[in-house]
Amino acid sequence: MNIKPLVNIEIDGKIYNYKLFQSLDLLSKTYSQRKAAKKLGISHSVFNRRILKAEKELGYKLVNKIGSGSELTDDALKLLDLYHTYNNRLKKSKSIRIAGGHIITGLIESLDLPFNLEVFSTDTDSAFSLAQDDLIDILALDDPLIALSNNLDFTPIAFDYMVLVANNKNNKKIESVKDLSNLNFVPVKGTAQRLVWDTLKDNNIPFNLEKEVKSQFDAFKIVKNSDNLYTFLNGSYFKGNDVLKNQTIHSLGFVYSQGLDSEIDKFVNYISNNCSDLIKLQGFSSF
Structure with missing residues (x-):
């Protein structure tokens, strides 16, 4: 069974058929409505009516005459780019x-x-x-x-857990959850740090969260360049204190x-x- 998806595009509430975009695509390559129509297996008159109908509905020109041929307007080229964008999304990748x-x-x-x-x-x-x-x-x-x-x-x-990371010059001794009281942490969005914050809240441990970052590597660099900031990062990638290992085991x-x-x-x-x-x-x- 040979299955091939075809793209229609809705513009201002009206659906424009994939045949219009195929026509514009061929016209952009041939610069001739007759040649484009022949490649599509339709008559020149059918091709021309297709373009004129779309121009009337859209309210702007799609094709300009150039000597004995035709070319797409800037508006038509923008539409064609949009079509290619969506069409490429439907192509099956080999990867x-x-x-x-x-x-x-x-x-x-x-x-x-x-x-x-x-x-x-x-x-x-x-x-x-x-x-x-x-x-x-x-x-x-x-x-x-x-x-x-x-x-x-x-x-x-896989399973992983979170470790406490701090500047190597920081000599604060942390052996239990209580030792995390009033520390300043760099949070990382989308990580299992949520398990840390939940644990601290459950144990009534006050703590402060600084500006959130998107990468654990960014948090690592910030903490390593600070004397009073901490963070919790994945133990599989970072060395640190596993004081909350049991509370932060999570799946990936x-x-x-x-x-x-x-x-x-x-x-x-x-x-x-x-x-x-x-x-x-x-x-x-x-x-």
């Missing part, structure tokens, strides 16, 4: 496209996997936005909260459409069943 948190994407890239992958490391909100727009195949999460909050199926592949994993693409299913199953030793070597606990 499995993955976007997500810096920790789990780093783990994926460290594994020797027999798959063709495109891995994009970004903050959770940006990755989630890409997933909502169907621009990626797998949403990779450093923390499952966004999946749980949106009732998405979450497939865990994938959100994807199971059963929709056999190659994606094979990829997730491969990591789940064949990579436990490699995952442990990277500092994580495997499932």
Whole structure:
């Protein structure tokens, strides 16, 4: 079965058929309505009526005469760019496209996997936005909260925990949760730090949060250049105090459409069943 999606575009409440955009595309290459019509297998008159009808509905010109030929107007070129943008989104990539948190994407890239992958490391909100727009195949999460909050199926592949990170010159002794009282922390959005803040609140420990950052690496640099700031980062990537290890164990994993693409299913199953030793070597606990 040969299935090929075709793009229609709605403009100001009216739907314009993919045939219009195919016509504009061919006209932009041939500069001839007759040649474009022939390639489409329609008559020149049908082609011309298609353009004129769209111009009337849109309220602006799509085609200008140039000598014995035709060219697209600037407005038509903008429409064609929009069509290509959406059309490209529908094309099946030869790679499995993955976007997500810096920790789990780093783990994926460290594994020797027999798959063709495109891995994009970004903050959770940006990755989630890409997933909502169907621009990626797998949403990779450093923390499952966004999946749980949106009732998405979450497939865990590893465990991690948070460690306290501070400037090496800071000599404050921290052995229990009580020793975290009144400290200033750098929060990182989209991470399992939420488990730290919940633990501190549950134990009535006062604390302060400074300006939030999007990357654990940014938080690390800020803290290392400060004498009075702290942060909690993933123990798999950063060395630190594991004072809240038991309270911050969390899973990392994938959100994807199971059963929709056999190659994606094979990829997730491969990591789940064949990579436990490699995952442990990277500092994580495997499932």
